[in-house]
Amino acid sequence: MTVDVISPQIYLLCGVLLFVLGLHALVVRRHLLLKILAVNIMGSGVFMLLLGVAARGEGGIDPVPHALVITGIVVAVSATAVALVLMLKVKAATGLARLPLSGPED
Amino acid sequence: MIRRRFALSPALLMSLALAGLLIVVVLDLPPQPGLAGPVAQAMDQAGVGHPVTAVLLNFRGYDTFLELAVLMLAVLSIWSLGRRDPIPARPVQGPVMHGTLRHLIPVAVVTGGYLVWVGSSDSGGAFQGGAVLGAAGVMLMLSLPREMPMPPALLQRLGLSLGVFAFLAVGTAGLLAGHGFMGYPPAWAYHLILGIELAAAVSIALTLVLLFLGGRSRKVRHDR
Amino acid sequence: MTPQLWLILIPATPLLLVLAMALPGLGRHLWRLTPLAVLPALAGLVWLPDGAWAFYPWLLVGTELALDPVGRGFLLLTALLWGAAAVYAQGYLGAGPARVRFHAFFLLAMAGNLGLVVAADVVFFYTSFALMSLAAMGLVVHDQRFESWRAGWVYLGMAVAGEVALFTGLILLVHDAGGHGMVRVWEQPPDAMAVALLVIGLGVKAGLVPLHVWLPLAHPAAPTPASAVLSGAMIKAGLLGWMRLLPPGSAPEALGTILVVLGLVGAGYGVAAGVFQYRAKTVLAYSSISQMGLMTAGLGVAIAHPALAPALISALVIYALHHGIAKAALFLGVGIAQRVGRPAALAWLLLPGLALAGMPLTSGAVAKILLKAPLYDAPVDLSLVTLLLSTAAAGTLLLMLRFWVLAAGGAREPRPVSVFLWLPCLVLVLGTVLLPWALAPEGAFKALTPDHVLAVAWPMGLGLLIGGSGVLLARLWGGTMPRLIPEGDLWVPLEWGGQAVLQWIRRTSVFWRMPGGRLSRCLVDGLPRLWAAWLDRVAHGERLLLRWETLGLMFVGLVLAVLAVLYLGAVMVSS
């Protein structure tokens, strides 16, 4: 197998791995910062996958996934910013940067 | 602790299963041309030379418009959460920092502007340019020992909504002029796109800085 | 004044009077007018022609009223007795709020009794019958003593059972006939079930033997005027009902035999039980049972031999009239006898008593002769029946002896006897003598012939003999009449038995634990607790789900599950 053929596949593979890694971390990590990072990692995985898909096309590089990734990144940035600020507020209000085990009710 | 972390928990098992499935599927993806062909065909009416910019600002301009909206909404959301914490006072930096910044920031401004302008024909564009500008702003923030004097609230808000506003105005104008929503007259497309890009870049840069600050300004009280 | 209006006025007048008694103020005094409520009936007797018929489409489900000869006889009896009793009641009842109530129920019962006499369709007959039966309850329990309540309950229970039987029987009749006019009902021979139900339903009222138990309880318990109408008029309603609903010719002939047997048994049993009683009114009640037995037997013969029916029916009417008047006179006399001296008391009671026993020159002799006369013309030999009928007179005299003894003896509370008391009594006593001459003059003359006198005299002699020897024996032994049969004979063991059963049921817990009771208690107690536990468990689960780790796991798990399910679905689709 030549490098040309295999390189998009590696992007795809890595993208998937990043996504799952992020997902796993999001599930098992307690700290909110880690969770937010995990979401970002998931996003990065998807972006990588998209780029891999763009690179794989036969008619040259497909520009659409690139545009999607740019948009996606901006969206991810926005969400991350909101999440981080919210985390700070939660920390300030509860003293913990993690989700409490039980609900606020009863 | 370590042992436990690497134990085969159900979560890990499931994640592995998902990973396996995803890998199988992804590697098995059939080759397909994507949209490279249609994009290439439509490039002559796009008004810009670079396909990604064409996709971003013309073919899928609506996406970009909403994406600007997301950014703006993020700032508004953060503002709605309350005022920002004061940036902790930092020791006065040495001359190296100041000197570097004094040179770096103009360079960044020029680079940003260039990136915006070049986006129509080459890699670059409002986001890239805006990001560089924003980075300059963040650096400036970090370098100052205390709060930077912020522009008045109305200006902040205007700058923030400039990109969305411009985009919306152009899009609506297209609708009223008969080119459909988000449609440009082909002749004016380049100028309109450039204008939108500039406005967007300003907004993005400002947004990034404000996002970095996190929260409403401490001095300017809009809510009175 | 058309028959149309007049016929309905006969039962309606008492009802209107009851309504008027509800008027505020004036109504409280209207009970004085009670005797006048029979006036339309008496007037109707005088000038309504035989066969007067009227139809009221708006009343109930279409009501027919009529006055035929039988009805005329019974109407005379009813109006006379109720009128007399009403007058008597004016003087008999003490002042007090209960007096208005008595008169109200009295009028209601009167309306019912008058109505059933003129009814010419079964629905109106039943309506009147029910009105009379239930309103009479008010008369029985009027005194509100323990005895009255006991008698009242027995009376009411049997009356209601009778009503129900009558109802069912009537429904069967009407269903077979396809209409409820009496003429229509006569066209169709009733089926056995209907006959049985009617015999039972009306038999309760008529004191037919096993169903007679309420009579000896109710008569002594009720106030005297009420007893008079109860025994004189109301029990005749049963007889009239049979005549109306099971007319000879239409009713099965086997029924006739049954009625003869039951009637004769009743006649004998009434005497047998009556002589052992210790209260005058109870003796009279048993006498009524006995006499009703005779009439029942007479009707039975008529049903068994429809050819004899016309003569027998008219004889029965006379007999009923005679018995009603005499019995009422006796009851009213008992009320007077308690207030006057011993000889005067006997004077009031002697004549009606003798009349009842069939003394010549009285209505009794005429009635008995008229009743027996057709039997000799029967296609089969009915001499045994005739003999028994004659012998019954001996029993009657025995009863009367016992009655006189009891009425003359006993405690008394001398009080002035007002005109309200003695006038109706006097009218009735005279009635026992005058009646035959007015109604059946030829029969009355016939009764004066020697063989007929003999025929009614020998049983009386027999009775006198037995009675006299009984009194002598009693004197010799110095003992009193043995209390062989208690008041209400058959009812007493029934009551004991019933109470024993009730006690047993009360003691036996099986009856008081509902089947599945424990289960339902478990459910009632346990379900809410179980429910609360469930809710707690759900809430616990919710807390578990709220943990982020669970949520994440669920998320990933669901992705996998959906995928698996999609895959399986794909396999299913493709295979």
Added chain:
Amino acid sequence: MPWMDVMADMALAPWLVILPLAGALLAGLWPAAARWWGLLTGLLTLPMALLLALQVHAHGPMVLYLGGWVPPLGIALVADGLASLMLLMTAGVGLAISLYALGYLTGETGGRWFWILWLWLWAAMNALYLSGDVFNLYVTLELVVLASVALVALAGGAAPLVAAMRYLLVSLLGSMAYLMGVALLYGSYGVLDLQGLGAQVALSAAPMLAAALMTVGLMAKSALFPLHVWLPPAHGSAPAPVSAALSALVVKVSFYLMLRLWLTVFPALPLPGLDMLMGALAMGAVLWGGLMALRASRLKQVVAYSTVAQVGYLFLLFPFLRAFPDGWKAVVFFAVAHGVAKAAVFLAAGTLQRAAGHDRLADLGAVMRGRLKTSFALGIAGASLVGLPFTGGFIAKWLLVQTALEAGLWIWVLMVLGGGLLAGAYVFRLLGPAFQPGPADPGQPLPAVMEWVPLALALLTIGLGFAGTPVLSLLTRTLTGGGG
């Protein structure tokens, strides 16, 4: 009608995005007048949505290619029956919420941010309903998430912040799964528009995985059991207009998206099996939500769990879709009926809470007696939730039962009827305090609009009880199916 023809020439659909967005921008620029911008937006959007619905009803689905670029290159706005119905519902409920908020949010600073965020949310929802492109849908979805999370956090305090954080994380998780699905779909077919995808999607592994990821991601966002836990705290602790908007509208948004996907993109995928899984989850939701609502002790908590329960019915979509292609209409009608009723209930609850100063169910009796209009709104809207007649809820329940019976799916008939009983139990539990003996006490003085708006919405549920035929006929103008 001639004016209808004139209307047909106008491209109404974009205005439904432009109007609220412009309102949001203006409100952001000029926060002091935010409430008036909000009101103006509401007043303009409702007739616009109504006209659009009429237009769609008269002329069928309308597709608008943005910038004139035809998919797959460009993005299309699709205004079909389903979308216009959802837009109309959003506009109606949104106007009510805006009016209510005029009275509810007075003076203090929170009010302005509510208006700005609420207009953004409205714009985002409208954009989502109209979008015909899977990636564009992702962006609008994120807009909805950000706006609603900020709205939840608006109340301040620990509980709302934690609720908002959990809500944000779940939403991001769902969004990421959705985005992965988008990537997989693009990787497989190279197009992004719904119709184009629908024409190509075949029975293979990649779309199946995409479908799984997207469906579960959207399930989490629409709070289907067992992924519902974020909802009750978020909806229960937010300010009343926010709760109403979230429960009535936002939950429906992700459901709408899922419905859209399964109607247009994934019809080729097999439903047998999936219908059982989803049906089981739906049943779990109905039971679980109902039981939790029976146990909750606070008014808004009860209402929030009621949403959890009612979301279950929405997921009967899958069994119904499997049974026949038109099966989804009943579910959509249910979504609309629930949206209106739930908004009324939450707004009424807000009024009572504000009047009494708390929302402990046991102590609300006096205020409920004192505020009859609100109690009535609660009662009527509650009746709609139970599915009692003359309300939209009844028609919805009827349609659900009818669809299930038509398909011979007994178990779902039982579920709908049994769920109705549970709903009856908790709705009457809500109303119970009003009947306890005691004085009537209107509580704190409140602006009249806070009493009239819930009542108006409650009356609207009655109106919906007679709107079955027009709504169903509007829904027949929906674009469905692979390549349809």
Added chain:
Amino acid sequence: METGGHMLLLILLSSLLPGVAIFFLKEQQFALRTALNLGGASLKFLLIIALLVGVYRDGKTYSLSVNLLPGIDLVLAADALSLLFATLSAVLWLVTTIYAIGYLEDSPNRSRFFGFFSLCVSATVGIAFSGNLITLLIFYEILTLATWPLVVHRGTAESFRAGRVYLAYTLLGGAVLLGAVVWLTLLAGSEPFAAGGYLRDLSADHGPVLIMIFAMLMAGFGVKAALLPLHSWLPRAMVAPAPVSALLHAVAVVKAGAFGIVRVLNDVYGVDLAADLGVTLPLLLLAVLTIIYGSVRAVFAEDLKQRLAFSTISQVSYIILGVALAGPIGAVGGLVHLVHQGVMKITLFFCAGNFAETLGIHRVDEMRGVGRRMPWTMTAFTLAALGMIGIPPLAGFISKWYLGLGALEAGLAWVTVVLVVSSLLNALYFLPPILRGWFSRREGPWPDERHGGGRLETHWMLLLPTVAVATMALGMGLLASLTISPLYWVTFIVEFEYGYDHIWSAIFEWETP
């Protein structure tokens, strides 16, 4: 909207609008509330009269239909049966309103009470005028909603318990009913009620399904009609105020169930089809069981209202018994009992309310001597109770008479035994209170005497309605063959329903109009 539909709408609104208006009145606005109540009730009464005149004299038809869903309409229509029930409701509502005004004098939450009271009657009239099964279902469910607040009106823990039980039963019934109606609509479409039913064509293919649906319908309506296994909410609901109990038992809830059963049997399935399917006999058995069971329980109930409640359980099943006999005369008996039972039972509840309100009498054994203190009420009680037993010439006799004849006509002679047993049991539990009331002596004071020293025995607003309904109970029996009597009306309905001309001669021998 078809001919004259506005009239039906107006009749509905004549109680609905005052009801809604009353909710928003202050407690102290006594005059206005009373005016609204009585005005609405009188208006409804007059409108129904006008409707009757229109239908019977001018031969007009009234119907109104509003579309609900494709192919499914909300239909209001006035046929003979609906007019019967509507007239009953209107008349008894008027009477009960007067009674309730007197009964609830000075008690709290009157506006709420009368509001729901009016809603309840609107729903009942809606049930009466329902032109198809769906409309019937809709108003039936509304009735549930409107009566629950009345049941819990007192607000005590006990009434809440009763309310819970009531809701559990009725909502469950409603759910089953909904399922059945949807199913039937799927099979047969949303047909209007038609004499003789509209399912004949389906019976060949869907026999078992139709039986199943029938069972579900009976279960759904049977809950409110208190058929045997579904009856136990009724005695508990007795915690409600007396006018509510009266309305619940005599007119609204229980009757709605019975009316529904009659509708299903006559106008949906058709008696012939039902008989062919073999569903009438089980229904008959159920009715018989209920009759006996209710009576037996009533004998053991010591609380007066409890006793009346069990009596209701028993008596309402007479209606079902009548229609389940599947013959014209039985149907006459059953349908006429719909009216007769209503009038008699409302009388009894008014009396019970009078006793409780005036003297504090709640238990049967406290009734000793009450006849002397309250003769009018006691007379009314006596009349109604005797009517319940089936004593002529009261209304109940007429019902029982035709039920008995109907049973014989249907060849089910054993049913008469049931009637007999039930009559005896009725006597067993009604005669003791009557006798105690009239003939027992009172020792000591009354439990809780309130209306002392007036010229009348109690408040006139309590007394007048009681006497009025008692008079009706008497009149309906005594004058059963007048053209305005329920019997005449029912005969007309049954003639139309069964197409039997001979029914006239069977009921009224002399006349064939």
